[in-house]
Amino acid sequence: MKRPLLLSTLLAATAFASAAWAGQAPFAAAAPDIPVSHKDRVYAAEQFSNTVSVTDPVDNRLLGVIRLGEPQPTNFSPLYHGQLLVHGMGFSPDHRTLAVVSIGSNSVTFIDTATNAVKHTTYVGRSPHEAFFTPDGKEVWVTVRGENYIAVLDGTTYEEKTRIIVPAGPGMQIFSPDGKYGYVCSSFNPETVVITVADHQIVGHVPQASPFCPNIAATPDGTQVWFTLKDTGKTQVFDARPPFKLLTTIDTGPITNHVNIVHNRNGIFAYVTVGGLNQIQVFRTDDFSKVATIPVGNLPHGIWPSGDGTRVYVGIENGDQITAVDTLTNKVIGSVAIGQAPQAVNYVPDAVPEGDGTQNLQPLGIAGQTAHLTLQALKDGKAASPASGVAPTSVSLFDQGLTQVLQASATGLEPKQPYVLALSGQADGGGTLQPLAAFMTNPAGAAVVNALGPIRQFVQGDARTAPRFLVIAPGTAAGPTGAAVQIQAQ
Template sequence: MKIRLLSTLAMIAGSMLAGHLPAYAGQAPYAGTAPDFPISHRDRVYAAEQFSNTVSVIDPVDNKLLGVIRLGDPQPANFSPLYKGQVLVHGMGFSPDRKTIAVVSIGSNSVSFIDTATNTVKHTTYVGRSPHEAFFTPDGSEVWVTVRGENYVAVLDAKTFEEKTRIKTPNGPGMQIFSPDGKYGYICSSFNPETDVVSVADHRIVARIQQASPFCPNIAATPDGRQVWLTLKDIGKTQVFNAQPPFDPIKTLDTGPITNHVNFAHNANGTFAYVTIGGLNEVKVFRTDSFEHVATIPVGNLPHGIWPSGDGSRIYVGLENADAMAAIDTMTNTVIATVPVGQAPQAIVYVPEAVPEGAGTDNLTPLGGAGQATHLDLAVSANGKPGKAVTTVTLFDQGLIQVLQAAVTNLEPRKPYVLALAETETGKGTLQPLAAFMTNPAGSAIVNTAGPIRQIVQSTAKAEKRYLVITEGTAAQPGAVVQIQAR
């Protein structure tokens, strides 16, 4: 007994000298045997923001926005043929040593490598058309970038940041993540119903898993190395398969319309999967051992990216249509803070001990105009009056114009609709189409357009004011009004 006690005390002392408490279970993306990192002022939460082209930087101790890293300009500056900044800042990963974050910009086909200590870009690598996500291999030697607009994963050398090889996949690789031991890479597809398992050592595909639908935006591996979870945004489901050979299917869960991202947190109660459901503005929580649905957490408009703290006590969620990040206590599954960030946060990462010393605020700039937006709801049209609110709309200010993004739900699956401006609150009169779209199999859609829309829908002049509506049909032949502006 004395020997065991001395051994335990030695382990605790060694762990404390290393700068963190004893290892109970690692958090994603580390292995379950890795040490936890108690939340500290040295940690950072990062959000990649699509319309302001910024990365927000948050101190998780007091959930305070420290500032933003500006990778590019909003519209219309980024329309110039001489524009050199990044466009559609979207995906994000970080190095195992926690010194570098890799930020993908879809519109400029780039990966920006940012030093976490100084908040500066130390290198930019340009890859193929419309990259989506970038992650470092667990040994830190490579960075894999899914080039979603083409048919390959670009493998970059993590020291030189130059492309060294490509892994051919079906068209539209959506995202990749690695087994905690670094043996396998898992690559889901956004355009084809197939997830590929790749041997990291030789970059060869060793297995193919059937996706229940073609559109997977996000994939994650459990820290114990046993399961891989992937989200299926178009059908509102989350799929689980065995992370080890034979990589067989385990479970498919009905999660909800606009199922976005998934990640894991381990605490005293077990290991849990957290899934962001954009159409319901919720995060759903499932046990990874029994797949029991244990909690539903209202978080705000269009939850997207999600990542756990280094000790699993919190999980952070980007709210795409609220320009905010929500912090969730994983023991109570309640929102404990909501932090303003830039426009349309997409990927989120929590980087333990990102700042080795000092305040870690060098080269950050204030949020400023990057946080300006207007929020509206569309509701079911019930005899010309708004009923239940089912669609959230955000107008992201870009100077004289706004980028409009609507998270549309509660429509018929696989049917054409039109987002339009109407002369009256009920949708009667002449319609001005803004965007035609087709709903997915879950009866939902993400709809984007741009213009001076805020000035029109909030006009104080009755003769000039217009109202957002959704109609059946096409822009050439709009049909019945099914949703109208609620506020």
């Protein structure tokens, strides 16, 4: 009676061993893979609902949200004490603590992954962007993007213990898997610096093709570092070891957002989210060839692999979703409705070692209420068809109760030119325009545009208000404006 049981156990162990190919970023290649299970959690930091969504990856089911703050206009109050613009995210090497950065309240909130309870909140300098633990868990480095330093927090007390001066506007940091180096890219200066973790000294400089780097990742084999450039739509790669030589520059597309690394049986791959094209691009790390382009939805942002590298999860910023992709087929295998405008995403294996891990979670509530629109380019007076190859501008109206936050992922425009997002009384974009927001496109002819107000009522119309239509036109808020170049799709 025992032999069949023993045989089945051996077969299961053999199958597991054959599926395990290497450790996943941010850990070293020698780290064991962790199969997807109900103990794992996928977290997304949601900027406009000020929430962190918590998803079970086995069945791609939202368990609830951790509410760190309130929507507008509550968070305008001088007495408001919640978090604002929940944005960045990292986790501890033991998978027990989540570090969540809120840009607007200059804070890092530390959350217990097993109970979803807030353990501590540390306030740092102006506009922090990302936080991550060193591989030994002894420190947490926080890029303070509104200033010129890394705030180094104690990994146990979470109190700031020192600062590392870097070029102004540090965007994100990540560490070599062996814990020797920290790599810090910049959002204001065209330079990435390499810092020794042991003594906090800058030992390397890597030129960036442009200033605006939001995200950086190291390969688990310790050989490469990849970083994205949101302003010019490029992704760059450099040698993770001295002299930190730049290896290649890849044109990935407008609003290139985040990058992460997956190791599976086919090799080591970089997955890059390209917000302006609504896709993930997948590259080999040995020859930098593109092997896949995956449509995933409007404005993909943060991305993170599962503990065994069989999946990546990506936050769809203008779709209020988190989407799962099978990394062996590079096909979408599921989507989950989450909070408003997901930014950073973390997949934390074995986050909940016991129990169901649903304590302190709340339902989505108003955070799940969003309307979606698209704008199409005008060509010869007519809206361009999808076959034109130009990705449409996606627009989301995130409900805040009395008002909405409007966010447009504008693409297909002239580089470095002023435009207005406006309301028109005509479906063709003609007539007098009422500007909602003025913006300047980046060198890739794209921009992420925000506005706030009772916009849903104006666009959709009601018994008291004639419907109006969103358009983009060249010009400034002070005027005059030119003819609309993009109009609301009907």
